[in-house]
Amino acid sequence: MIIQHPLLGPRDAAEFTYMGDAKLIDRPDWQSETAAQDFYAYGYLRDNPAGWHKELWFHEAGDRSWLVVTRNTVTHEISEVALARDVARARGRSK
């Protein structure tokens, strides 16, 4: 596969390490009353869609960026790639 790195252009997916669903960015609040349930769902339950999937790839043999790749799990087509850091900020993560 080829991942269109937002900064570096097309790079072989072999340079990357895969982690999983990009929802892992949405780490729950540890002080919430439902923290135990929230962390269980965060840690263990997956949508696992047959189709478009936002997922985390680490450019291990490249610039060490985590990327959010939007990829179809049936066809492997990739429609969008973004720096995970930007995505995380956009989803309200900070310090």
Place this chain on the structure above:
Amino acid sequence: MTQRNRLASGGQINRDETLKFMFDGKSYQGHAGDTLASALLANGVRLMGRSFKYHRPRGVLTAGSEEPNALVELRGGSRQEPNTRATTAELYHGLLAKSQNRLGSLRFDLLSINDRLSNFLTAGFYYKTFMWPAAFWEKLYEPVIRHAAGLGSLSLKDDPDVYDKGFLHCDLLIIGAGPAGLAAALTAGRAGADVIIADEDFRMGGRLNSETFALGDNSGADWAAATVAELQSLSNVRVMPRTTIIGAFDHGIYGAVERISDHLKTPQEGKPRQILWRIYTRQTILAGGATERPIAFENNDRPGIMLASALRTYANRFAVAADRRVAIFTNNDDGHRTASDLHAKGVKISAVVDVRADAPRSLDYEVLHGEVIDTKGRLGLTFAEVRLADGSTRTLECGALGLSGGWNPNVHLTCHQRGRPTWNDDLAAFVPGSDLPAGMTVAGAANGDMSTTGALQGGRNAALSVLDLDNAPLDLPAAEDAPVVIKPFWYVEGCSRAWLDQQNDVTVKDVKLSHQEGFRSVEHLKRYTTLGMATDQGKTSNMGGLAIMAELAGKSIPEVGTTIFRPPYTPTAIGAFGGRHRGQEFHPTRLTPSHKWATEQGAEFVEVGNWLRAQWFPRAGEKTWRESVDREVLATRASVGVCDVTTLGKVDVQGTDAADFLNKIYCNGFAKLAVGKTRYGLMLREDGIAMDDGTAARLAEDHFVVTTTTANALPVYRHMEFVRQCLFPDMDVQLISTTEAWAQYAVAGPNSRRVLEKIVDQDISNDAFPFMACANITVCGGLRARLFRISFSGELAYEIAVPTEYGDALMRRIMQAGAEFDITPYGTEALGVMRIEKGHAAGNELNGTTTAQNLGMGRMVSKKKDSIGSTLSEREGLNRDDDLRQVGIKPVNPEKAVPAGAHLMAMGGPVDAAHDQGYVTSACYSPNLGHAIALGFLKNGSERMGERMRLVSPLTNVETEVEIVSAHFIDPEGERLRA
């Protein structure tokens, strides 16, 4: 030897170059430009192999890579290559080949008895029998079956050749160098595009080399040669003959195998046998041509029966008549071309048998309306029996019979990403479907354009379109443009032992039986009968099977569907996929900065991941490794030792939020760590299980150096970047892995300070540099260095680091400085002994299933802050009262060992899984205590100090009585550390 079937003239062989070769111990001659198959045919050899199951005599069916029958063991010795297609093996001087899959000689194969038993050996017969008595399967039936099965043999010697891997980038990859591919390449090449054109054949041109018709004023072969020459002259075009595109992978990545040395007796020195190329391309034109298919009738598998197009190839390209008397059986006009070409070369055409009433007539030979219904000839065809349309029969004398059942476009690569071909009624064949791999266009015969003109135009137009060119289109030479005229015809009515898959011996009868037994989906058929599972992946057999299935099910062929074509396009040497990654080069080797020095000391080395670390340093007179390790341990604890610990991961953590960041990744607190101090840190995974441990040294307010275990350096760094970029993107923190930037040595033992005082440029007295201190320092009069007062051994100890390039010099200097204290270098074994004596957890304890609780560090998990893993670590299953706890274990009888991997059972209780109490993780002999010691996990272990237990290892026949003790065998109060 004469080449009795070599035609007097013509062909693209070099008659001036005569090559000698051996087949089954007999010597023959051929010419440069021959394949093994063409050379054997030239010498009148039709019998080349035996079929898989019935051991039927077999000759060539094809003249290309789709060959199912003529498989040989090529070369000898360690280069023996089983299952090599004689049809693609280039002849070279001294070629050696043997026939295979036979018991006895090729002519008298004892296993041909199977053919007599064929009635018992029908499709799937083995599922119904060989079950009684049950024990006989492994002992009797299976060994017999295994020895009879298989095709060729491996030498079982290490492959002496090397294989390269490589990477190519282009705008346009053209697969196939027939008329379509060449026209596409010329168009794109002249327009300046970055083009790669690859063809599996050693001579580019595809069918142009096998046909007699002209392109403009030239022969097809000459036009191809001229075009290839022009392409080779263009710097933007890479011309790759002998290169098979084996697979179309995601996003325009193609696998290709280039055969560099297979046409040579042995590869040139330093050169690979083959190269596996990974080709990255934006666009692809598949111009892979088409494959002719046979027709099924009784005994249609005898040597001498082959595809009509193959007869033509042998005659036109190789100047070989497969036999001097040839018949043709066809359902389409193309079959007649073979007859006219062969006739023109003086071959006697016994007759052309055509299933069509309106077949073209010829003045030169007889055309019969009818069907071939049977053949004769034990080891080679002698007669073909024909049933004419009026019901009468005729016997044709012939040594070769050409079959033409129509052509299948080579759609394989279009299906590698699960695209499905679609049916074309005009061609009676599948053509590429609409769901092609992204960026792929198909042209020429592969796309169903079967005429030469159609192929040339298709190739040119495809190139213009994919490159979006509007320059003047290439002038194409005038060429034949005959339409496809075909009457679908798959098998002769009433036939039974009529071969569909010649290699696997699947007949029409088998397909019918399979249907009768309910194996009616195309995948069931394939799996039940093995149709299409031969080394040609069904290139010559699938269509016949589908057609029969369709008829039996009352469906059309497209309704029956196809099986899925899988990479590789043709079978590919496993060595090519392995490349240079074998032997010592399987994985990279990482050497520590003191490696050269350690080698000089005669160290034994051990693989730790990719690192090689000194395991121990034997001295003269030491007979066992234990003697060396015991000495190293005792000397270190008594005076001073030195050990290379460079392999521990090191991550530079800088930024104003560095301390907050460490608070997130470690379960214990770091915010309050003073500058100049080091702290032990335990890192959890988000699921609350211990991930790694190490130290973090605060070199400045905004600068930490974090260490990881050797094994986890990379995953921990990745995890830290995840936390930084994805979870806390607004923290001001920067991470750099610096594992290899610093040579780091542990100097341990009561005299370690006295050694280092001679090296370090500053005061390192206990007051100035107490336990857990860290600092940027200089050594040896000014070399920048780092010093950490940390200890894995439990002794007064330091870790000292200098830039890697000075590591060798520093080790020598430490040894020099320590000489007066008899400093002892120690390896990983002594390191392990000392850490077990001290009760430190390491990889065997941090095994991915243990919690801080299990490790006895439950209280370290701060509840006052949010850190990775803290919430999920509180789950009930991870906080049970009877949880495993790390304990120390010692044998009751000090002579006994306490082996790692043994399990703990209660005294007097049963020994079984239900009563398992725990297990030993790490074990060693403690020279300080004079007996074996171990660390382990025991249920509720912290409450069981002093308990005696049974330690059992039935696997290694060990049973020992042990006592549960504290894991801190040495200096439990830690006084030595602080000395």
Place this chain on the structure above:
Amino acid sequence: MHDLKPVTALGGSEPRVDTFAHVTLSENDGLVLASVAARLGQEDRCHSVIAKMLGAVPGPGQAVLHDPETGFWMGPDQWMISAPKTSHPLLADDLKQRFGDAASITEQTGAWACFDLQGPGMVDVSERLCAAPVRRMQAGDAQRTVIHQLGCFVIRGADADHLRILGPRASAGTLHHALVTAAQSTA
């Protein structure tokens, strides 16, 4: 002044040179390296220091082949600076002075082995080594890539036939073996 004597990445006292018909492979022992990572919120200040030092800020996939310092992009807001060992023995300290609190500086000299591959066969050799499109890269293009499973930087030099390869120092032997093998294979 200390008296410790450094060794090259391949463990010798002198850099190693391997000569082939079409390329020369030279171990380069003369470089010092340090990385610069911009502090959060200090990116602009960091850029201006780099620009002042190199004349320009290397963008993604790029190097600035300035003299005496050279810099290339390593990752977002992160660069590697190299300079001759003779003129800049303490590069990391120099950079700390120059960047102040605008960037985090990390000494990297000891982390890398450096090889210069030069000659008419350079591109052919590179094609047997890595997926980086060396043939298409221009002078000053710098990419991280994988050679024999090792993460390496390849930088096209000012000379059209020159490629600089930085690889992990502990595996210098493996990297060198891979380079020599590819050179033999294409000779």
Place this chain on the structure above:
Amino acid sequence: MRYSGFKVIKEALTGHKGWQPAWREPEPQSHYDYVIIGGGGHGLAAAYYLAKEYKQKRIAVIEKGWIGGGNVGRNTTIIRSNYLLDGNEPFYEFSLKLWEGLEQDLNYNAMISQRGILNLIHSDAQRDAFIRRGNAMILNGADAEMLTTKQIKARYPFLNTNDARFPIQGGLAQHRGGTVRHDAVAWGYARGADSNGVDIIQNCEVTGFRIENGKCLGVETSRGFIGATKVGCAVAGSSGRLMAKAEMRLPIESHVLQAFVSEGLKPVLPGVITFGAGHFYVSQSDKGGLVFGGDLDGYNSYAQRGNLPTVEDVCEGGMAIFPAFGRARLLRMWGGIMDMSMDGSPIIDRTHIDGLYFNGGWCYGGFKATPASGFCFAHLLANDAPHPTATAYRFDRFQKGLMIDEKGMGNQPNLH
């Protein structure tokens, strides 16, 4: 119809006219006591044992495509019970025992061949871990033996012991491990289930569950509604897709695992062998092909195909230990979709929906589990209580922190 040597001979002599279809092709009925979704190994085995061992009636297996078309027909055919953890080992040993009697039970030769499995050891830490595992196996009643390098070399003389990057230091053998003709397992169970009255309905896709008041009443299919008292799901790699129709999120990701076969070769490998310092394992089929595989491609996928880097990685592992395989040719590569669970272990459990049961999360270990999985799922369906060997395979183990993590890789499925 009973298969026997006598029957084969009789049919051979009488033109094979007497062979009947191995299973019927019935039309679906409007209601069954049990509907099992998924005509793979696990679903067919569950139906077989439900009918035969638990004496249940009115059972249907419904399959989207053709039976045996999923992972049971695209794996590397290995059976073994060399597990470490208490939650797993008794289950897999139960499975191995069922394999040992399966052919007689089914009257179908699935070519179960206990030629042994050998895990090579390359480091001291690995040895410690394998000793612990071997002991766990023996303590659970399975067989295990530690072999020396010399013993291994005698059995596999062409193993690379000359210049191996990671020298072989021994191996853990399970002699009762081996291989099975995979397709025959699906067919044998299908034939057995059919002859015990189970309706096998192919080309019938489940499009939804009918759930009312927290109870599952049956399934909507491409061939209409089929009512059921109990619905069992056993669809492996499609688990996520199917259970989403019941609005369930699972602790599962679907990943592609590739497998490979070489051209046919005369016998070279007696048993199964796994490389402990790379991603490679191999056996040789009765037909002569080297059947081998390695690690997952690593990314979520429902495409039954993989990519080149994994192919190379696997073959590099192969060449590292068997340099003689360089001249054998890889014939075909394919991919299967693995239901990778969060701890690498399966789930056989009720769901929170009444009457809806789940069997999945088999990762790449589903094939060897087929008989016990079917047996235990049948037990659960029939009794509403877990089989004694499958009590740990619960949904709630993740919430409770009772993971069964053989590899210790945590909640990242592609690492198991």
